[in-house]
Amino acid sequence: MTPFGAQTAIFWFRRDLRTNDNTGLAYAFQKHQKVVGVFIVPPEVSKRNFNALQLRQLQNVLDKLRQELKDLDSELVIIQQPAHQFFEAVQAAEVIWNKEYEPKTLHRDHAVSAILNQKGIHSRSFKDHVLLEPEEILKKDGSPYRVFTPYSRVWKQKISSNLLFNSEIQSKYNTEFPLGILRNYQETKDQIGLDKTSKLGFALRFGTVSIRALYQTSATISPSFVNQLIWRDFFTQLLYHFPQNSDAPYRKKFEWFEWDNNPERFEHWCQGTTGFPLVDAGMRQLRETGFMHNRVRMLTASFLSKNLLIDYRWGEQWFAQNLLDFDLASNNGNWQWAAGTGCDAAPYFRIFSPSLQLKKFDPDLKYLKKWLPSFFEGKYGAPIIDYKASREIALSKYASINPQIA
């Protein structure tokens, strides 16, 4: 028997796969006697663009969510068809979801709202995924911020230390955050061998933790960690205001940039066989675990786009296929930052040196020992390029299009 009907509200789970402190879900349970949760399998999963690691993680999260809903006398229904088809066919008292801000998602949600509206079904959406929404922080003239520092200044002024929790469903907030890591974050975040970042990227991608609870916990003990959460909001609003960034460089000049795009070199980069130890260690960590330390992400991205002169979009795509914490806005924003094509970008002449980065951030080679044992076993290949020469070529190629001027 179908669990749906005119007396039942549907809560549409998307990037908020938890029952605790979930804004839209709290509203649904408050207002309706009967609530059914649906999860519509994203098209990238059905098109088999998810790798095995990503699928397993998502499956685990959905299993947990199913149990949580059962405990609340509700249920989770997994839908294997496009959102518009599902909502065209279903009956409901109301359809509720939490907002997302990516171009395709916004388009999908507008379409679904229109379909429901036509059928006379009320729909309602809530802010939940970010701390401050794209429209909440604008310049005085109403235009969006393109540079992080002024954005973050206004963000800090606007954020209220009393963000409301939606704890009606479960009375006590009970997620355990890595407090030790948060306390020492500023001192240890860049020491890649120590592996002391929060690893909350995946949980934030699928919303298994509440961003508000994370903010409340970290605000008093780690301003530098909060700064990372601001970067997350910053990139979300950037893609929201400049949706064309998802396919093209923000700085238009780069549309005509002559990338080398050597497929063999790209394959070396993907497989972690460039002969540059820290780059290779990072790429192997990514392949094996679906995670890479932020410092090494910056290095591998700079290396691909500048030293190998490969279109940053190739690397962006590889990260999207392999990162468990893949997020379109953060991935695109960070790639465009590293490649120098973004609005708030690393200057084109800032090219990360793999050997200096290694000395600085993995001085006792802990990270290397873990992810690149072949380096210590005499089985490691020679560099695929001459680093110094590649740097000079990149500098002159980038300088020739005067990238600092948008």
Ligand SMILES: Cc1cc2nc3c(=O)[nH]c(=O)nc-3n(C[C@H](O)[C@H](O)[C@H](O)COP(=O)(O)OP(=O)(O)OC[C@H]3O[C@@H](n4cnc5c(N)ncnc54)[C@H](O)[C@@H]3O)c2cc1C
């Ligand atoms: C080329 C490149 C691609 C990236 N792709 C992604 C991506 O697809 N998804 C993603 O969430 N992050 C991405 N990042 C940002 C950052 O590397 C990861 O968020 C971080 O490494 C995740 O590990 P963590 O949870 O231990 O981070 P922590 O250091 O513990 O930070 C906590 C949280 O803050 C947020 N955060 C931290 N740094 C950034 C940042 N620079 N930009 C945006 N948010 C940030 C993330 O939500 C992160 O989980 C990318 C960075 C680079 C340089």
